[in-house]
Amino acid sequence: MSPRTPGAQLPEHPDWLWRTPDPRRSYDVVIVGGGGHGLATAHYLARNHGITDVAVLERGWLAGGNMARNTTIIRSNYLWDESAGIYEHALRLWEGLEEELDYPLLFSQRGVLNLAHSLQDVRDSVRRVEANRLNAVDAQWLDPRQVKEVCPIVNISPDARYPVMGATYQPRAGIAKHDHVAWGLARSADAAGIDLIQNCEVTGIDVTGGRVTGVRTSLGPIAAGKVALCAAGHSSVLAAMAGFELPLQSHPLQALVSELLEPVHPTVVMSNAVHVYVSQAHKGELVMGAGVDAYTAYTQRGAFHVIERQMAAALELFPVFARAHVLRTWGGIVDVTPDASPITGLAPVDQLYLNCGWGTGGFKATPGVGWVYAHTIAHDDPHPLARPFCLDRFTTGALVDEHGAAAVAH
Amino acid sequence: MTPQPFRLPDGGRISRGAPLAFRFDGVAYQGYRGDTLASALLAAGVHQTSTSVRLGRPRGIFTAGVEEPNAIVQIEAPFPEPMLPATTVELYDGLVAGGLPGQGRLATEPDPARYDARYAHCDVLVVGAGPAGLAAAAAAARTGARVILADDQPEPGGSLLGTAEIPDWAAETGSELDAASEARVLRRTMVFGYYDDNYLLAAERRTNHLGSQAPSRLSRERIWHIRARQVVLATGAHERSVAFAGNDRPGVMLAAAARTYVNRYAVAPGRRAVVFTTGDSAYCAALDLAAAGVDVAAVVDARPEPGGAAERAARAGIEVLAGHAVTGTSGEPRVASVAVRALCAAELTGPAREFAADLLLVSGGWNPVAHLFSQAGGQLRYDAGLGAFVPDGCRQAVRVAGAARGVFDLPGCLADGAEAGRRAAEDAGFTAARPLPPTSAAGSAERSAPSAHLWVVPGPDGFGTHFVDLQRDVTVADLARATGAGLRSVEHLKRYTTAGTAHDQGKTSGVLTSGVIAQLLGVEVAELGTTTFRPPYTPVSFAALAGRNRGVLHDPVRVTALHDWHLAHGARFENVGQWHRPWYYPRDGEDMAAAVARECRAAREGVAFMDASTLGKIDVQGPDAGDFLDRLYTNMISTLRVGMIRYGVMCRADGMVFDDGTVIRLAEDRFLLTTTTGNAAAVLDWMEEWLQTEWPDLRAHCTSVTEQWATVALVGPRSREVLAGLAPQLAVDACSFPFMAWRETAVAGIPARVCRISFSGELAYEINVLPWYATALWEALYEAGRPLGITPYGTETMHVLRAEKGYPIVGQDTDGTVTPQDLGMGWVVSKKKRDFIGKRSHLRADTGRADRKQLVALLPQDDVLLPEGAQLVAGDRLADPPVPMLGHITSSYRSVALGRTFALALVRSGRERVGERLYVPVGEELIPVTVTGPVLYDPEGARRDG
């Protein structure tokens, strides 16, 4: 699929989206958190399992957390088999999602370049490409000249402080429009009869005899057969309500956009070494992010020096950006695990389910998470693709370390 | 060059003696110094600057400031810059610009300008140099407090510049502040960010307004990082529009903007005007325009009973239509006539009247500029009386003064500002010394009537041209469609319609949007709230934010004391972390492989030397230093004797290898440890984290001494001869100076610490001297070794030599998932120590599994050089994906000593597979390899220990 021309008008949203129901007193399944993952889970509970006596409880406005704040990079070129499994599953779902939801998601498979800037980067990149291929994930290793062919504005001068020594390229990777994705999922769930309840904060989780029985909320108690957590950066807070701890640290992660610009950047470029990633979204704005702020916090705001560094890195790679302007910056709260892989599966409390730890990279997994997590909830048994991502691995040590030298954030 | 038909004969703050030539959309024009691009265009009679982004409707200059939604231009010359509001571009000679339909364009050439940053601290930062800000800054400065006053305009005055009230006061106050020793006035400086702990960011435009005349030695823009004890925000207010049919035509302009064009720029924005207002302020505009010769056809006031201002207008001969509203405009492209009807209880009544007019001024009320306050974490409150959101509480040390908190009259602003400035200074520890001199601003005795809150004027045919966000082309009809889709939250409605997301970030449209939505949903505006204000307040260029951290300054380049020698001897360099390290030293005509083969041969057969100064070095001192290192390393350090050296490995809490290096014991309470080059800072951070957060009771202190020592590795069977010749006092025989010992002696007359360490498997020494002796030492070694063919070698040879010995490199042969046991280094993990970082993780089920990936060597068939990073599979035929992978190649070389290629790899159950044949997919081929133990060269270690 060729990239859509940036600057093309955004497609209209449909005339009807969702109801604003009052919560009922009890549901079969209560999903806590109406971000992308919560909404996708609701959608697939209905679609794949026929479970519709479901409420999604969102403390703010629907999909206003990280779902509304992320830089929408979608790719599946992860190193480890376990990761490739779930992210590639998600990518295949993305490839049919517009049709499935009958919603224009602006899913654009414009490819992603992960740049290498050192000899070790090159080794790690080749390793990832080779692993991807054996896992049937499309991947190529490009030399600097080929990088320039894919993205003509990248600076490949050998005189750069950290010259581009090549890149991995996943042609099927790309971006989508996050609001459209969330709303498409929400509309589908609502149409199936699932209640999407906003301004409803979960303040307590009721557990009796090791089994969850319901939640307390700012709109009153709600009984539930099963409770599925999907609260991203606030997951540890919710786990504490159910009486257990999660190995998560919540960090601010910032992103920014420029004004609308004529198309200059046809793909997605990520560089871990100089720490920036960039794409040009559909209307023409440059969308950029960097690494997490180092300190932990629940504030949805980061520190300014992170932005300054990110801009310096951006100009190293893309000197033509010099006179572009930062229009808006913002931050989300990302929940990072010790091995930078997610936790999705069963919780230490019966009929309570966990999905968190997607950190800086969970947008791309949205449909995959929904699919797999809905299965886990419906069967009270982790989906095979979810099994490696159980909470238990922090006890056994069977980590899926995507932090390691060979891995890429986001 | 076209004349300036709309330029008034006199007045304004422009320099008529300094005419400036510019081009817009291909046409040549003239303006004056002091103009903005917008005022110069209006002077030439150009209202329309572009067509709108979605609907392609003609759009004209709407405001006179940063809030401009329509007149967004592309600068073409002197250097392309995308998307600037024409209302903020100071005119300069030679400016070439064009209107933009929506997307800006980047230059293809690199930006020649420079950018930089400054850091400043002050007692009181005042943002905005309007009447409130000036009064605040003056009051604070008079207490002796250190004051910074920042304003985005070239001269102080703020709204006063557009009103012609107390004309000289602003300039005088500005001069007084300029003269005060502790005050600094930053002109052309936009405060755009307000972060925690009163940390504010501002962008100063230093040379933009000079065009091609800008001196290149000056930075074009500068980012100010200001840390203020107290902040006073006197950021003023933005006027807003009303949603009525055709409210977007060129010729429709906010009332105060028109007033500014008349008074500040001496430009009549039209010949015949209608003024549509919901409050008193627009009457000033009407009267000023009338005084300037504009024919004011009528003031249409939505209030049934306007106050004294209306009487004044009537006295000046202007028709005032109370209780009326503008219902539509016509004209192509510019307004030619305005339709008006009576408005009663939100219903239109009575006959329609048409006024011929080429200018329609609108005032739908005022929105305090609360952006920075909101960024600071401040709460906003809807003030139903004002019909606007005003600042409420904030956890930071900030005050808001003047129009920014809803005080709109001039005497009120002056008093409010002075009070805020004085109090801020007092809170910063200063006491008011001299009171401010009174200003001449006269209070008005006039009876003022409260403003009406009118968001939407009904009909006539739906709401399809009732614009709320001009830049995003969002209408009341669009908002109605969004509420009809079930949306309730302003955030959703904004996203559904894209209202407020454009270049102006909704400065004029935000509150209007909320007002319209409230009306559509039948709720109070207060219930809806606003969307969050995010930095920056106005767009900031990437280059300004990057400042000087570009090119070689992007990240410091670190080089060793021997760098010049390496350069002079033709070394090729490799980036290792921030360091430039010699990679190999090719001689005439040699390629890398040949050079590395030669370097390896010298090290294995004669003598070679390398610059090892980049290894991280950390000096650890204190009575508990040994205990501390025991907890940090997997092996026992505290038992090391003074004079001896031990190799050690550090793990993370997950039990995975984090770093390795040597520890030498300098004294009972003092150790020197080395880290890998790239990890030095991370290791020191790690040590400090544990010391400071977990074990503050330990008496141990860490200091980086990486740059305090130059280190030369002298390697090879003949290294002893070279050293002996240069260090006559040192007993170099293996008994007196065994492996893993260190000695202090003089080498070539230079005080040195010599360590018997080997990363090559050969007899080797590491000689440490103070860095300023590095070259002398190196050259002495070179001279002394020359008869033996001493050869400098780089990192590539080092890698080959160590790989032949099976020594892993952290970060290359490990990746954060490898335990010391996986590396075959169980011996480095103490069984005796009670605890160390990672110990508990080594006991976990998975960490103890026998089929973990383990470090082994591979011997490829047919002397193939395997690509590093390649994967390993079991069969000689690839299965359908997903193909199970057994591991990957971490290092791969051609070895002179072995006479063949070999590789290191992490392989599942690797140690059990020794002797097995595996396959490496390379391109379309499968290369067979044989698994072997990792040590391929001198397994007994005889050469090293000799």
Ligand SMILES: Cc1cc2nc3c(=O)[nH]c(=O)nc-3n(C[C@H](O)[C@H](O)[C@H](O)COP(=O)(O)OP(=O)(O)OC[C@H]3O[C@@H](n4cnc5c(N)ncnc54)[C@H](O)[C@@H]3O)c2cc1C
């Ligand atoms: C700046 C930034 C850039 C990113 N870029 C990318 C990227 O390019 N690609 C990518 O794949 N991923 C990216 N991510 C990560 C991605 O956004 C997240 O991993 C993903 O969105 C998390 O899942 P979610 O959508 O369900 O989270 P969210 O949207 O955060 O949903 C969690 C929801 O739970 C709600 N909640 C929390 N506590 C409670 C409670 N007690 N009661 C009720 N509701 C509650 C929250 O309000 C929130 O709406 C980025 C994240 C950020 C912040």
